[in-house]
Amino acid sequence: MRRPPLVSMRLHGAGHHGRIVAATVEAAAADLGLTTPQAAQLATAAGAVARAVHLRGFADPADAALHVTVGRHGHRVVVHVDDTGLPFDWRDAEDLDGAVLQRAVTDGWVDEIHHRWRGRDGNRTVLARHLDPGRDLRLDPPATTSEPPEPADQPSIADLDDVADTRLATPDDADGICRLTWRTYEATYQHDEYYQPDRLAAMLADGTQVSFVTPTTDGEIIGHSAILVTEPDAVVVEAGRAMVDPRYRGHHLMSRPSELRKTWFAEHGILALAGAAVTAHTRSQRDAPVCSVLLGFLPPIEFAGIDGTASTVREAVVGGFIPMAPIPPQEVVLPERDAEVVRGIYADVHLDRTERPPADPASGTLSQLDVSVRADLGHAVVTAHAIGVDLPDELARRVDAIRAADIAVTYLDLPMDDPAVSWAADRAAEAGWIFAGVLPLEHHGVDVVRYQHLGDLAVDPDAIHLRADQARALLAYVLAQRGATP
Known part of the structure; x- marks a missing residue:
């Protein structure tokens, strides 16, 4: 369940919109959990957007109208700046504060910037900064796990009597998912939240991520896949983040969540599943056709226990589309x-x-x-x-x-x-x-x-x-x- 924003304010007419927005965002971001320097950096970026909208988005600044919200989505503080002015490009070096926002990306003041034109609804600029992630398994690796079971002559999950049913994950599973990430990738996985249990738990709690986990009978998570929900009314959702404990590879764990996923899709009106599979190996790729080849999509990664996956170049992925209902x-x-x-x-x-x-x-x-x-x-x-x-x-x-x-x-x-x-x-x-x-x-x-x-x-x-x-x-x-x- 997504939380309502902590702050929602509307600004109209001429005035120091950038200064007002920056001060409000700084106070709200600190209240939502950012450190004082982080809140100030996010506020500087938000103020730059507000100034650009105020002076560039309207022929007469007296007609300016902005709606600003500040809230927490998952383990992020997110600022929305909505306006009904003309489309503008905050990246243009000639545009007001373009250099400020470019520095915000380069120096890490914000982790994400999205600028969207919404037709008659105007522009929406979104700034997101991740909260302090808390414990990070890359700095405190988990203890070594038990020895793997003997490989099956004819690999089948039925050959393993210590594997429980696949289920929907809860926030309490975040630590186990992060431990699985370490066993699968060691420190090379590209999604930081998979090493940060507090951050991942927040995403599971507010519904921005839905995870399916396969545990052992002792509760240790050995298989995982996820759905990323970017919009509450989305009809196509991203699937991915699939990983299997190296000790259990070759036992078809990835086929286990399929029926559970189908039920979830039907309940939420999802038409299709879209996702990207890495190309360092073929284990996460499906037999289904691919729709795209995206070169350089991810930073270089390496898979623990899979020879030949180390690379110094950015990782290509292949995109797929799997209908879950009539298209x-x-x-x-x-x-x-x-x-x-x-x-x-x-x-x-x-x-x-x-x-x-x-x-x-x-x-x-x-x-x-x-x-x-x-x-x-x-x-x-x-x-x-x-x-x-x-x-x-x-x-x-x-x-x-x-x-x-x-x-x-x-x-x-x-x-x-x-x-x-x-x-x-x-x-x-x-x-x-x-x-x-x-x-x-x-x-x-x-x-x-x-x-x-x-x-x-x-x-x-x-x-x-x-x-x-x-x-x-x-x-x-x-x-x-x-x-x-x-």
Whole structure:
């Protein structure tokens, strides 16, 4: 159950909005658990957003209207700044306080920044700072566990009489999940909360993460998978964070939560499961077709007990889409340059899609772009809500700013209900973007085609291990474009 915000305030007209917002956020963030320096840093970033909105979002600052909330979501303090002004780009070096917010990302003042244009509802800028994580297993590793059982001649979970039924996790399971993470990855897993029991427990308590755990009869957690719920009314949820205790690999533990997940999906109106599987090994990859290959998506990681997974380059992942209920038909516009591979993905996933003809954007139309930055994972996503003739320039500005903030990879999502999607894909390719894949239903129930901008990022094809021929064919298509990228 998500908590209501601690602070909700509205500001109208001319005034020192930045100063008021900064002071309020600093006090609220400290009350919600940030240290004094952390609260001050988050407040500085929030004040910069408020000043940019006040002076850049409205033709007359006297018309400015902001709604600011400060609350705790999971183990994060989150600030929402909503306004009904004109879209603005806080990353623009020429825009007011752009340098402040860029420093907020680079120096770790905030862990996440998301800027979203919501049409008639205006802009929403979200700033998130993680609370003190408490105990960290990377600094205090758990004790060595017992010896593994003998491998089964014909691996089956039925061969293990010490494994209990898979169940939904509770906050009390956070410590056991973190211990499992250590046994699986040692100190190399990319999601910090999986070493920090207090932080993970908060996520389980407020519903931002739903976990399925397989314990032994003694209560030790040996298998885990999770669902990440970003929006309360989402019809597609992210699945992942799958791990199995190295002592129990080869016994099909990952198949155990499937029926429990199906029940949860039906109860919550979920249409499909989306997720990303690592490519350092194939054990977490499914037999189902993949829809995308995202190069450099994660920092380098290593898996304990799996030879050959150590790498110095960023980790590629493959994205999948698994329907859990009938998926409604949809009309889509395909990017002509990648139309055949997109059709192949739709056929592999068995989605009913009718093609519409493409068109160039109308003269004078402007793009509407969101930016979401995951500083902890080192990547950003730019989402196009509307494609205008200014898209090439707008994309270039954002990529320059993202790279200046030491973010390694940027992804671009183009909605496939926009007739200009093919024109946009061509313009993106001219600027060095390459194909990544299709994300069904990703944009408010509309499919998106994703492209990726890697810059000079090193990619090691030999470090990418895929389970299925279909996935290998998609990787080959992506790498061929990478080789042709200027």
